[in-house]
Structures are given as C-alpha cells and as structure tokens.
C-alpha cells in the first residue's frame with residue numbers, strides 16, 4: 465500500500481437522467497436510434513434558438529439531492545462553460561457553476577465492516593454532448609463522424625468531497641450512489657453503456673501534511689476499472705514521490721488493455737472555461753412546496769432496506785447488500801421470503817441460483833424472470849419438508865427456469881420425490897456395501913473419508929433422490945455391524 469502517504473480521492477459522477485426528452489428541447493432521449501435522427505435546431509446549437517428547462521430533469525435532480533442528504537438551493541442558475549470540441553456545436557455547454565441545484569450532502573458507506581461517511585460537495589444539472597465515432601482507433605483514424613443524438617440529454621453531476629481514502633471505498637461509494645439513482649428511477653446506472661460515468665481526482669500526501677498535486681483520471685467505464693485505475697495511480701504516485709519525481713497536474717486516461725493510466729493533457733482550470741450565467745435562461749426559483757412533495761415521495765432507500773433485511777430476515781451484511789443492489793431484486797427477494805418460513809434459505813437461492821441466470825442490476829430481466837418469486841418459495845418449501853433433496857432442487861430450478869412451471873408440478877410429473885423410506889433404501893445400501901467391499905475395509909481400518917464415497921454411491925444409485933440424512937444413518941448402522 466501507500467505506506468507513509470495518505471491517499472486523497474474525490475469522485476465526479478455523471479448520471480444520464482431517464483427523462484423522455486432532452487434537457488433544453490423536446491427531442492427524444494431514446495438510446496440506439498439511427499445517428500442524428502433525434503436532433504433539432506436547439507440541440508444542434510443553431511443561432512437564434514432558445515433553450516427551455518426540462519421540469520422533470522429538475523425534479524429528478526432534487527429527488528436525488530434529497531436522497532443523498534443535500535440541501536437544495538431554492539435559487540440556482542445555469543451557466544455557460546466554454547470550450548471547443550467537435551461533439552459540441554454551441555462551443556459551450558450549459559451547466560451550473562456558482563449556483564448549483566444542491567450542496568453539502570453525504571453518503572454512508574461500509575468497507576470490511578467499517579462505516580464511513582463520504583461528504584458530497586454538490587449536485588448540479590447540465591447537458592450531455594454528442595458522440596464522436598472514429599473510423600478505427602483514435603490514433604490511426606482517417607476520419608471521424610459525429611452523432612448529436614446524445615447532445616442535450618440531461619445529465620446530473622455529483623461531486624464528492626475528497627473524503628475517499630482507498631480504492632475499495634471508491635468502489636463502495638460508487639455502488640451506493642448507483643443503487644440510489646437506480647432505486648429512484650432517475651438513471652439506469654449502466655456504466656458500460658455510459659449512462660453513468662465516473663472521473664476521479666487523486667493525490668497523495670504525507671499523513672497530516674499538505675495536499676499533494678491532484679491528478680484526474682478518466683475513461684473508467686466499470687466499477688472494476690475505477691478500482692484498478694485508482695490502485696495503479698496510488699502505486700505510480702507513491703513511486704514518484706519516493707524517488708523525488710515531480711507529479712504533474714494533468715488528466716490521465718485509464719487504458720484497460722494495458723492496465724495503466726496514460727497522460728492525456730495538462731489539466732484545465734475552472735477559469736479556463738470562462739463561466740458566466742446563461743443569459744438565455746431565467747434563474748430557477750424552486751418552490752419549497754415542490755421540494756417537500758418530492759421529499760415525501762422518496763421510496764425506502766437502499767441503506768434503509770439493507771438494514772431492514774438484516775433485522776427482519778436475519779441476513780448478514782454481504783447478503784443484504786447483494787440482495788438490495790437493485791429495487792427489482794430486493795422486491796423479488798421480499799416477495800419470495802414473505803411466503804416462506806425460511807427467509808435465509810430464500811436468500812441463498814436468490815443470491816446463488818437466481819443471480820446465476822439473471823443480472824441482479826437489470827430491473828427488466830428480474831421482473832421477467834421465468835422463476836416467479838412465489839414459485840421459488842414453493843421450491844424451498846419442498847426442500848424444507850423433505851419432499852426433494854437439495855441436489856434435485858437445483859435440477860428442478862433449471863426446469864422451472866426453462867418452462868416457467870412451479871416446482872411441485874415438475875417434481876410430481878417426473879417422480880423426483882425424495883426417498884426417505886429406510887426400508888426402500890436399505891436394499892440399495894446393502895448393494896453398495898457388497899459392491900465396494902474394498903472401500904468398506906478401508907473404512908473399518910480407520911479411513912473415515914470412505915464414508916463420503918459410499919454415500920455418493922447410494923445417491924448415484926437412486927439418481928439423487930435418496931435423503932442424504934437417512935442414507936448417512938443407514939450406512940453408519942450397517943457398517944457398525946459388519
């Protein structure tokens with residue numbers, strides 16, 4: 465690790481808001497349309513056009529701000545951020561600068577059982593830029609094309625305080641933030657597709673010393689990349705400081721293939737952007753009644769739900785976190801658990817089997833999972849009451865997933881009911897003992913592991929339908945008499 469140095473990390477997260485239309489015009493925000501089919505003179509930056517603020521985007525921003533404990537600024541204002549880039553036709557981006565939508569929040573995270581509170585500096589609204597599509601790689605492209613469908617899509621930027629100390633904390637903060645925006649339904653949280661993006665500022669300092677030179681890292685499009693990039697930077701900066709090398713204030717890009725950060729450009733400063741209040745938009749004056757209405761409509765947030773899962777269903781911290789990673793998955797678990805006498809077993813099935821076939825953060829996939837929550841509860845009941853073994857249950861789950869049928873229908877049709885009758889199993893056990901006389905000798909000579917082999921043979925002979933408990937006691941009884 466970094467030894468004598470303390471790591472100081474701040475994260476800037478951009479989240480695309482799930483509004484139907486863009487931030488300042490009526491164009492559709494639907495992803496995946498043919499290039500430049502969702503544009504108009506406003507989002508193409510034609511002279512003489514005027515922007516209009518998307519009310520829903522403002523409400524989404526306020527809702528998120530309240531969920532991360534921010535103070536909403538009733539008076540806030542948009543500003544122009546000037547820079548040139550071919551994906552931005554106006555040559556300025558409408559953002560917020562000195563008077564953002566919300567300030568001074570926090571998000572509580574937990575890493576290895578230790579709780580930490582990460583401060584949130586601000587939350588502001590802005591518009592996204594277009595997308596450049598290079599012919600080939602950026603370095604060798606002979607030409608590039610631009611798609612303005614994304615230009616003007618509402619973005620929310622959430623800036624943390626430099627309170628994060630490790631890459632694990634950065635990961636926990638991001639996961640926490642992502643869970644919140646997904647729960648609120650304001651962003652789909654998809655980092656791979658770019659609807660949630662993260663930039664990091666990282667510097668090292670001697671413990672208790674002055675802040676070091678800050679490096680910005682971009683281009684990390686997954687939680688894993690964020691952690692890897694930060695770990696790489698911590699090592700790189702530690703080595704530089706130890707060898708007396710000067711750390712340059714710059715922007716670096718994470719290259720996931722080479723697993724390293726590479727220098728992109730020297731860092732620009734806020735004053736380079738020549739911010740000034742957007743003259744085409746009035747200041748926003750948000751009525752306190754609207755803020756209160758949005759506060760009252762907040763759903764149960766992931767942290768509260770996690771806590772309730774631990775108390776009500778006695779899940780451990782890890783299981784509670786995984787089960788609440790999305791609203792859909794948490795709802796699925798609760799729906800199944802309410803019909804079951806063993807919520808812990810339900811949790812195991814959800815976390816191991818359901819998550820094997822459905823991504824836990826994909827709300828749509830969870831809702832359309834062929835194994836309905838009530839049917840999962842039914843499957844667990846069949847194990848609980850001894851009708852089927854755990855091993856058979858896994859096969860039944862596969863069949864439920866493929867057919868959408870309930871467990872009992874499959875078990876009855878295919879005759880999978882567990883054989884727990886000692887009389888019926890006795891003959892099978894006798895056969896196995898006779899067939900494996902050598903193993904029986906080993907067992908009698910003290911090789912206790914041989915018992916497991918014999919149990920396995922009985923299970924095999926009954927196609928997994930024997931009750932393992934009954935098989936174990938039958939074997940123990942018969943072996944003691946041999």
Ligand SMILES: [Zn+2]
Pocket residue numbers: 486489490491502503504505506507508616
């Ligand atoms: Zn437009």
